[in-house]
Amino acid sequence: MDRLAEPSAPGARQPRESRAGDLDLADGASADAQRRLAAAAVECFAEHGFHGTTTRAIANAAGMSSAGLYIHHSSKEQLLYRISLHGHQVALEVITAASTSADPTERLTAMMRAFVRHHARHHTTARVLNYELSALSPEHQQEVFTIRKAIDRLLLDVIEAGVARGQFHTSSPRMTLVALVSLTIDVARWYRDDLPWTPEQIADHFGELALRMVGARDLGAAAHTSGPSPA
Amino acid sequence: MDRLAEPSAPGARQPRESRAGDLDLADGASADAQRRLAAAAVECFAEHGFHGTTTRAIANAAGMSSAGLYIHHSSKEQLLYRISLHGHQVALEVITAASTSADPTERLTAMMRAFVRHHARHHTTARVLNYELSALSPEHQQEVFTIRKAIDRLLLDVIEAGVARGQFHTSSPRMTLVALVSLTIDVARWYRDDLPWTPEQIADHFGELALRMVGARDLGAAAHTSGPSPA
Numbered sequence: 001m002d003r004l005a006e007p008s009a010p011g012a013r014q015p016r017e018s019r020a021g022d023l024d025l026a027d028g029a030s031a032d033a034q035r036r037l038a039a040a041a042v043e044c045f046a047e048h049g050f051h052g053t054t055t056r057a058i059a060n061a062a063g064m065s066s067a068g069l070y071i072h073h074s075s076k077e078q079l080l081y082r083i084s085l086h087g088h089q090v091a092l093e094v095i096t097a098a099s100t101s102a103d104p105t106e107r108l109t110a111m112m113r114a115f116v117r118h119h120a121r122h123h124t125t126a127r128v129l130n131y132e133l134s135a136l137s138p139e140h141q142q143e144v145f146t147i148r149k150a151i152d153r154l155l156l157d158v159i160e161a162g163v164a165r166g167q168f169h170t171s172s173p174r175m176t177l178v179a180l181v182s183l184t185i186d187v188a189r190w191y192r193d194d195l196p197w198t199p200e201q202i203a204d205h206f207g208e209l210a211l212r213m214v215g216a217r218d219l220g221a222a223a224h225t226s227g228p229s230p231a
Numbered sequence: 232m233d234r235l236a237e238p239s240a241p242g243a244r245q246p247r248e249s250r251a252g253d254l255d256l257a258d259g260a261s262a263d264a265q266r267r268l269a270a271a272a273v274e275c276f277a278e279h280g281f282h283g284t285t286t287r288a289i290a291n292a293a294g295m296s297s298a299g300l301y302i303h304h305s306s307k308e309q310l311l312y313r314i315s316l317h318g319h320q321v322a323l324e325v326i327t328a329a330s331t332s333a334d335p336t337e338r339l340t341a342m343m344r345a346f347v348r349h350h351a352r353h354h355t356t357a358r359v360l361n362y363e364l365s366a367l368s369p370e371h372q373q374e375v376f377t378i379r380k381a382i383d384r385l386l387l388d389v390i391e392a393g394v395a396r397g398q399f400h401t402s403s404p405r406m407t408l409v410a411l412v413s414l415t416i417d418v419a420r421w422y423r424d425d426l427p428w429t430p431e432q433i434a435d436h437f438g439e440l441a442l443r444m445v446g447a448r449d450l451g452a453a454a455h456t457s458g459p460s461p462a
Contacts, residue, residue: 181417
């Protein structure tokens with residue numbers, strides 16, 4: 001199961017003294033129900049889209065009644081929001097954790113590899129996170145966009161650091177950033193489990209492509225995975 | 232939106248006159264109605280997704296009744312199919328027309344520029360073409376996939392030609408193909424009319440990125456748009 005499909009039980013984050021019927025009161029059984037609902041919702045949203053999914057379909061897939069769903073989530077949008085928020089938080093953690101090296105070439109390679117691998121492994125959730133944003137309320141959209149901007153910022157930082165050091169050469173760091181993000185996000189659209197490539201192989205190749213895209217001069221250092229370097 | 236809310240009176244799905252809905256036989260008034268319906272459907276599908284769009288919403292947006300829609304299209308899927316088929320045929324024409332040079336470097340640059348520019352200019356339609364494929368019937372999906380494969384083949388051909396001539400250097404032409412297609416398709420997701428870049432500027436930059444991605448040795452010939460070459 002997709003790790004992102006299992007938002008940590010919101011009940012665990014909050015004190016127990018909230019209102020009755022509130023998510024925050026979730027005990028163990030409730031947390032399990034929430035996980036099942038989130039997993040079911042991800043599958044439904046990924047296959048039929050948010051608007052093409054009824055709350056009844058989600059409840060059915062989770063093995064509960066529609067009334068049972070509303071105990072845990074006040075609306076379908078609320079469910080999408082929790083999935084989106086958690087998924088984006090995890091994505092930011094993944095790319096931040098890979099963003100440690102002081103060397104821009106190494107850092108960009110590690111970030112792209114980690115991010116591409118994450119999108120391939122969790123492609124079903126990633127599809128929901130990236131293609132259902134317009135279904136969120138304006139406030140929830142803003143919250144998620146803030147996280148997306150933080151991810152973009154991390155990637156732009158490493159591109160600009162590489163350019164400043166003379167390691168990268170690009171006429172437009174921002175357009176190149178968009179292209180790097182495209183490579184990653186689009187994995188969620190095309191990835192299938194029956195492909196001849198593992199997430200790791202895709203991550204390696206795309207890490208190498210990223211270095212080429214930013215015009216990294218010294219491709220030998222990080223392009224250690226496969227094939228001849230381009231220059 | 233609940234799919235069950237869709238006004239899908241089964242009896243109304245058949246065309247009232249056997250050929251009245253056929254694009255090819257359409258007279259002036261009918262052709263105009265079809266264009267209005269297709270334009271309305273693209274807007275609705277792009278904003279709410281196929282499943283989130285009712286036939287009533289499309290008819291309303293086109294300024295006609297639901298019954299009027301069914302005169303021209305036997306179902307919502309039929310409308311999506313016509314949009315998809317035509318859109319993919321045009322996309323294939325656009326990339327084929329750019330695929331003339333015998334030189335792989337020039338050819339890839341021209342193809343990527345034309346294809347990216349096309350996706351930016353027609354980003355709303357491109358969104359429907361690329362993100363609503365699963366809503367097509369299996370037969371219609373197959374028909375569209377055949378065109379998509381032809382587009383992929385054109386791009387793979389030029390990558391392989393470049394490798395064979397020693398102009399391109401990549402350890403995986405197929406994974407690089409997927410990445411090039413990603414750059415293009417994802418434009419449909421992120422492009423907005425209020426961006427600081429014109430479709431032409433994006434096409435130029437992405438054409439340059441494509442050459443870098445395939446490891447083109449001589450970037451001077453085609454990378455004439457901006458900035459320093461990467462090697």
